[in-house]
Amino acid sequence: DTEVTQTPKHLxxxxxNKKSLKCEQHMGHRAMYWYKQKAKKPPELMFVYSYEKLxxxxxxxxxxxxxxxxxxxxxxxxxxxxxxxxxxxLCASSQxxxxxxxxxxxxxxxTRLTVL
Amino acid sequence: DAKTTQxxxxxxxxxxxxxxxxNHSTISxxxxxxxxxxxxxxGPEYVIHGLTSNVNNRMASLAIxxxxxxxxxxxxxxxxxxxxxxxxxxxxxxxxxxxKLIFGQGTTLQxxx
Numbered sequence: 001d002t003e004v005t006q007t008p009k010h011l012x013x014x015x016x017n018k019k020s021l022k023c024e025q026h027m028g029h030r031a032m033y034w035y036k037q038k039a040k041k042p043p044e045l046m047f048v049y050s051y052e053k054l055x056x057x058x059x060x061x062x063x064x065x066x067x068x069x070x071x072x073x074x075x076x077x078x079x080x081x082x083x084x085x086x087x088x089x090l091c092a093s094s095q096x097x098x099x100x101x102x103x104x105x106x107x108x109x110x111t112r113l114t115v116l
Numbered sequence: 117d118a119k120t121t122q123x124x125x126x127x128x129x130x131x132x133x134x135x136x137x138x139n140h141s142t143i144s145x146x147x148x149x150x151x152x153x154x155x156x157x158x159g160p161e162y163v164i165h166g167l168t169s170n171v172n173n174r175m176a177s178l179a180i181x182x183x184x185x186x187x188x189x190x191x192x193x194x195x196x197x198x199x200x201x202x203x204x205x206x207x208x209x210x211x212x213x214x215x216k217l218i219f220g221q222g223t224t225l226q227x228x229x
Binding site for chain 1: 208218220222
């Protein structure tokens with residue numbers, strides 16, 4: 001199984017809602033990532049988990065809260081988002097330590113989030 | 117982090133080879149060169165990577181200049197399914213490496229039937 005799955009595929013939420021995005025992989029990867037991609041722009045890194053520990057937070061606002069409950073699962077909890085947070089949220093995973101430059105990252109299809 | 121420069125867009129005819137260039141004149145000796153592509157409405161997909169020598173895999177070939185200041189991704193026979201945004205990314209090898217992929221604007225490849 002060389003797949004990263006993300007649920008839901010689409011999400012529409014109001015600014016006062018709380019929702020969560022889920023990402024799962026069963027490749028035994030120990031590094032997992034959240035990226036954000038605005039329309040017609042390249043993806044930008046948000047968070048990196050390495051061996052279930054948060055290793056990088058790219059100055060993301062606290063209304064985004066990541067969680068890595070186990071080595072296969074990565075969540076992104078959303079609360080009090082703004083309309084400008086509407087974007088495609090991509091999850092990725094890779095083998096071993098996150099910083100190994102010769103390891104490829106496997107991406108999921110993303111969750112398309114719309115904040116009203 | 118070293119920067120990459122790619123053309124904004126390229127066109128190709130179906131079943132012809134495509135050469136996608138990338139300039140990285142400030143590359144350091146231990147930076148790996150990676151290529152990813154993103155098909156419409158999908159997440160990015162790894163294509164190939166290399167350090168110094170040319171590399172081949174089932175998807176593409178990577179030709180790296182002798183001075184490593186540029187590289188070329190080669191699709192040997194373009195198909196309509198190869199229409200995508202292609203990103204050339206440098207990944208440094210040092211202890212502080214976070215695993216972050218820094219995507220530039222990439223090259224949008226159009227394939228004409």
